[in-house]
Amino acid sequence: MPIYMKPFDDYARGARLSPKLLCSPGDVRLAMPPRRMDANKFSSGSVMIVGGSQYYHGAPVLSARAASTAMAALRTGVGYVTVCVPKSIETAVRCLSAGLVVLAFDGDSLSKRAIGALEDVRHTVSVIGPGLSRGDGVEKAVVAFLKMEADAGRTVVVDGDAIRAMPLADSSAWANTIVTPHHGEFKAVTGVDLSGAKLPRRVEAAAMFAAERHCVIVLKGHETIVTDGMKVKINLSKSPALATMGTGDVLSGIIAAYASMSGLRFESAAAGVYVHSAIGDKLRKTKGLHIVAQDVIDAIPDFLRRFDRTVG
Numbered sequence: 428m429p430i431y432m433k434p435f436d437d438y439a440r441g442a443r444l445s446p447k448l449l450c451s452p453g454d455v456r457l458a459m460p461p462r463r464m465d466a467n468k469f470s471s472g473s474v475m476i477v478g479g480s481q482y483y484h485g486a487p488v489l490s491a492r493a494a495s496t497a498m499a500a501l502r503t504g505v506g507y508v509t510v511c512v513p514k515s516i517e518t519a520v521r522c523l524s525a526g527l528v529v530l531a532f533d534g535d536s537l538s539k540r541a542i543g544a545l546e547d548v549r550h551t552v553s554v555i556g557p558g559l560s561r562g563d564g565v566e567k568a569v570v571a572f573l574k575m576e577a578d579a580g581r582t583v584v585v586d587g588d589a590i591r592a593m594p595l596a597d598s599s600a601w602a603n604t605i606v607t608p609h610h611g612e613f614k615a616v617t618g619v620d621l622s623g624a625k626l627p628r629r630v631e632a633a634a635m636f637a638a639e640r641h642c643v644i645v646l647k648g649h650e651t652i653v654t655d656g657m658k659v660k661i662n663l664s665k666s667p668a669l670a671t672m673g674t675g676d677v678l679s680g681i682i683a684a685y686a687s688m689s690g691l692r693f694e695s696a697a698a699g700v701y702v703h704s705a706i707g708d709k710l711r712k713t714k715g716l717h718i719v720a721q722d723v724i725d726a727i728p729d730f731l732r733r734f735d736r737t738v739g
Contacts, residue, residue: 429634431630431634431657431658431659432627432630432631434448435626435627435630435659436627438626438627439625439626439627444661444663448659448660448661449660449661449662449663450651450653450660450661450662450697450698450700450701450704451701452701452734454660454694454697454698454701455685455698455701455702455731455734456734457689457691457694457698458685458686458688458689458691458694458695458697458698458699459685459688459689459698459734459736460688460689461736461737461738462736462737462738463737463738463739464737464738464739465739466506468506468507469506469507469549470506471505471506471688472505472506472507472551472552472684472687472688473505473506473507473508473509473549473550473551473552473687474505474507474508474509474550474551474552474553474554474680474683474684474687475508475509475511475545475548475550475552475553475554476488476508476509476510476511476553476554476557476680476683477511477537477545477553477554477555477556477559477572478511478512478537478554478555478556478557478558478559478587479510479512479513479516479520479557479558479559480513480516480535480536480537480558480559480560480565481513481515481516481535481536481560482558482560483557483558483559483560485523485558485673486557486558486587486673486676487510487511487512487520487554487557487558487676488510488520488523488524488527505683505684505687505688507528507549507550508527508528509528509529509530509548509549509550510527510528510529510530511529511530511531511532511544511545511548512529512530512531512532513531513532513533513534513535513536513537513541514531514532514533514534515534515535517529517531530544530545530548532544532545536559536560536562536564536565537559537565537568537569537572538564538565538568539564539567539568539571541568542568542571542572542575545572545575546575550581550687551581551582551687551690552581552582552583552584552683552684552686552687553572553576553581553582553583553584553683554583554584554586554679554680554683555569555572555573555583555584555585555586555589556569556585556586556587556588556589556590556679557586557587557676557679558587558588558676559587559588559589560588561588561591565588565592566591566592566595567592567595569589569592569593569595569596570592570595570596570597570600573585573593573596573600573601573604574596574597574600576600576603577599577600577602577603580603581603582603582604582605582683582686582687582690582692583603583604583605584604584605584607584679584682584683584686585604585605585606585607586607586675586676586679587612587675587676590606590607590608590612590615590616591612591615591616593606593616594616598640598641601640601641601642602640602641602642603642603692604640604642604643605642605643605644605645605682605686605692605695605696606642606643606644606645607644607645607647607675607678607679607682608644608645608646608647609646609647609648609675610622610646610647610648613632613633613636613646617632617636619632621646626650626652626661629646629648629650629652630652630654630659630661632646633646633652633654633659634654634656634657634659635656636656637654637655637656638655638656638657639656641656642655643655643692643693643696645678645682645696645699645700647675647678649663649664649667650662650663650664651664651700651704653693653696653697653700654693655692655693658693660693660697660700662697662700662701662704664704664707664708665704665708665711666707666708666711666716667716668707668708668710668711668714668715668716668718669703669704669707669718669723671718671719671720672720673719673720673721674703674707674718674719674720674723676720677703677720677723677724678699678700678703681698681699681702681703681727682695682696682698682699682700684699685698685699702727702730702731703723705730706723706726706727706730707723709726709730710722710723710726
């Protein structure tokens with residue numbers, strides 16, 4: 428049994444987890460370097476969101492809003508976000524937020540042909556998957572996108588429908604990824620059913636997945652697991668208030684923003700999970716179990732203001 432598994436076996440027998448194993452404000456501080464006084468919008472990082480289809484136009488915007496709003500509040504955050512969506516929903520996305528930079532590619536969904544249009548978008552980290560939809564052509568496009576980003580050495584946050592395409596990708600395409608599945612998506616990729624599994628089994632499965640593919644995994648749930656195959660962190664949520672559509676897309680945007688700022692994948696994933704969950708716990712005090720994704724986005728600046736730092 429790997430040494431990192433012992434605390435989780437003890438937890439299953441009633442012991443408390445060490446605070447060092449829990450996602451915390453310390454992870455946020457690790458993932459957010461102070462912003463220089465002479466910073467510009469690109470020196471603070473940049474994120475590209477790839478998603479949407481003729482069926483889902485809101486999801487990629489939620490990720491972009493999370494990245495830009497969170498980092499604006501920190502004053503050490505992502506300075507530029509580009510949302511890349513099919514041309515068929517370009518107008519709808521622009522109407523949702525006039526402040527977004529939107530790049531439209533041909534068609535109703537992502538295709539291999541569209542990947543070339545994304546190659547020149549300025550970014551250090553990308554998110555692929557929110558609202559993407561499924562299909563053989565989409566899955567092949569996701570694989571081509573992962574290869575393009577891997578060749579450029581950029582981190583990719585893989586979310587939603589894009590996760591299901593990953594078994595088709597060459598192993599080298601996984602190396603710079605942060606994969607964010609829930610149990611159903613994890614089963615679709617690995618064949619392993621973790622529904623109802625105790626924390627030690629979930630940690631073991633997630634760590635093996637991450638180690639084999641040299642990626643970071645965020646296995647979402649009441650006890651969200653963040654691991655790169657060696658290091659493991661757990662986020663113990665106090666409520667199920669964020670179990671609503673769209674909140675996972677917001678999480679992906681927050682993680683991408685931290686990764687763009689710091690260049691750290693594991694730490695950024697842990698920071699994003701903590702911030703997302705802590706905001707959900709805070710919102711429950713006033714909204715109960717009636718939280719929607721936009722509520723989380725709106726709460727990001729006030730929550731993150733305590734972490735503001737500048738230098739120079």
